[in-house]
Amino acid sequence: MLEIKNLHASVAGNEILRGVDLTIRAGEVHAIMGPNGSGKSTLAHVLAGRPGYEVTEGQVLFKGQELLAMAPEMRAREGIFLAFQYPVEIPGVSNVYFLKNALNAVRKHRGLPELDAFDFLALVKEKAKLVDIDEELVKRPVNEGFSGGEKKRNEIFQMAVLDPTLAILDETDSGLDIDALRIVANGVNTLRSSERAMIVVTHYQRLLNYIVPDFLHVLVEGRIVREGGKELALELEEKGYSWLEKEPPPSSREPVPVA
């Protein structure tokens, strides 16, 4: 579904991604870990199409199409969803209004009929229950006055409504306590499916106890330097990221998806 080939990207003139290769298939959950500044969030934002991120080399194919040529709204309509690390507050715009417009833009693109207010609210009710978010929050202005945990739950709720093919979760666990983390992780897990793929970007191993990945990639200084399963996460938790520099990768390891 997603093929990233030799991706180089800069932000404000600084090269952050220095040749990332990654392949993701439907149904898979890939975790990306790495120290601060390694490029984890940059990768998430480049995939979502955020302005200010310049791709200097490489290619990204999403369902066979050139992703980097698409505007952010087009990527969303094609099925990419980014759960922000710091969801922005938009006072004056109701969550429901904005989400209904977004969903209908996506549906229209897919050749589906648009939902009217009534049907949309029924969908909202269903999805709010699924990801355990208070329906009342949904009717307020986007993220306004939401706590950190509520903002993250709102991201997952939007994901449930928009039904993406590829979901990118950018440090969804940052700023959350254990209880909030559990709720958010549950929401994500209910949305796992064989038709959907997920990229879970995280700094700490803890999230991966709740959202168990199929593959783990470690990003250091803009390159994937190690790949493995969830056990690798525990090793990193114990030994830190600098251990990777000292210890060469084991010669035999589980086969990883190749670009």
Next chain:
Amino acid sequence: MEAIAQDARTALERSVLDAFRESRSPRDPEWLSNVRRAGLDRFREAGFPTARDEAWKYTNVAPILKVPFAPAAEAGPRRLPDLDTAHQPARSGTQLVFVNGRYAAELSSGATSGEGIEIASLREVLATRPESVEPHLARVAREGNAFADVNSALVEDGAFVRIAAGAVLADPIHLLFLSEPDFGPTVSHPRNIVVAEPGSQAVVVESWLGAAGAQYLTNAVTEVVLGEGAVLDFYKVERESVGAFHVATMEVLQKRDSTFTSHSVTLGGALVRNDLNVRLDAPGASCTLNGLFLGSGTQHLDNHTKIDHAQPHGTSRELYKGIMSGKSRGVFNGKIIVRPDAQKTDAMQTNKNLLLSKEALVNSEPALEIFADDVKCRHGSTIGQLDETALFYLRSRGIGEDESRALLVYAFASDVASRIRVAPLRAMVERHLGLRLSAGDGVDLSGARA
């Protein structure tokens, strides 16, 4: 014959002096002649403002002065153009229509001069019972600016609204001013007087519209008095042509425990200057001034406000928001004076401006003069652009770029727009917000507000 026209410096000044000469009538009561004469004398002495005048340093009136605007010819009955529902009264409501500054009875409805409530043409009241007007005309507007002085010099017609003590009016009173120049650029000098007697409650909507693309000058003065405990909501909606000039002074005098709420919406005009001066002249008075101005193209929109806390326990709240695109320019100057006796004053002023293009410009100046020591006064001003992160957030969910921008602009204006309690008016403003941004069809923003 006085040689008054010879040393006139500009086309407009010449035209004003000519009009003054022609307007004087022996039938006018002496007090009215004095008002006019005093206005003319003040004008002749000061002249029109220049950039050297502090209050006009950002607003250059030269483009107005060089046009020989002349009063429109008196015309017979006209037809009302198709109007947005925002400018139509309720079925049993009142709407006074003025064309080129003159009352058009045949287009109006609900005018009344009963004991309790008087809603009538100023010209008629001056002709039939001038003693009703004398206590109120040019009493409030003390220190004028030259344009207001010209209005005094040439005062002829406008709306006279008096709401009797204790009267509570449910439907808004609509005052509609249409400009339709026939031959050449025209000027009108409407003078509106609104007297809300003690304990009364009413809503007044003053709308300014005109023929599309036409060039005209609206030089208006509105004087408002609120008696003890009166409650008045005043809406001013300016939607004149892109070739029009609008200079207006509104003076408000508030008595004890009165409540005044003003909503000023500026959408049209090549150059608009609103002076809104409120004097809290007795203890316990409160005022709320809301303003929204949208500029595009080369519009120049200037809002000057002054809130004079003259007595103790007064409350004022001010929220003005500007949205400027293209090469338009906005000016906001909010003066708050708290006099030595005005203890326990509670004043808050906020001006926020959104620039949608690189060439748009806003000058925002709060001006606080505080002479009492037991008061609460805060003010804040921001000038910024659309939040790029918010824009990306909306786009990342699939909403197109134009629509995302429109949504954010709407969100910016929504707290001021949502305060408009006259529903058709609010809907018109919300539509306008959506329309201004998209090149193509307007964006349907119904339901966008949370």
